[in-house]
Amino acid sequence: MAALPTFLPLSEAARKYGLDEARLRALIEKGKIRAGVIAGEMVVSEDELRDQAVTRKEDLPEYKKNAHLRGVPIWIGEASRKYGIPDRTIINWVKRGFIRTLGQDKNRKLVDEADIAYCAEVYNQRKGQGKWLFDDNGLPYKPKTGPLIPS
Incomplete structure (x- = not known):
């Protein structure tokens, strides 16, 4: 019910x-x-x-629990290992603007660890691959509910 x-x-x-x-x-x-x-x-x-x-990811409880990591640089390969997310997925999130880039260290792109931790939290809650995880604002995606079509 x-x-x-x-x-x-x-x-x-x-x-x-x-x-x-x-x-x-x-x-x-x-x-x-x-x-x-x-x-x-x-x-x-x-x-x-x-x-x-709630119109910003920073307002969500999933983000706030790792807010202390805001501005802490982590490179993509390290984030992939630490959070168990394929680096290609992280790169796509960076391209879509869900994860802030903080700079470069030689050939390594440095990203915001708070953003990584937030995205990893959503990824793990939703079991990742093959699903829409974020809307265009970087908030957890909510599927549109419409009328059920009988089979």
Whole structure:
């Protein structure tokens, strides 16, 4: 059985997610977040709010747990061995902008270890190969849900 959605009062949602109430109201008006009225108070869907509020990978718990590595250089071959990810995959992530380049050390490209750790976390959660892991913003990819087509 699916979990029931959680709704928060507008003022509490704004405080919890660090958003202005006017911004929340605009998201509601645009249909980005579902809202309702309970006992005369406007409430919003916490799941949808979280999706709207988290627009940077740096805001995700998967990133924050390795934020202390931000700006720490690691070369791609070392990152591949340390995090168990094929170096070709890491190179593709760098090309797509999910991992910041910090410079060069002779012929080795240095990348941000916090970005590597975050990508590795998502890669390992989703079991990697053959799946979309990230959207264009570097956030974990969410498959579009549509109507089920009977077979």
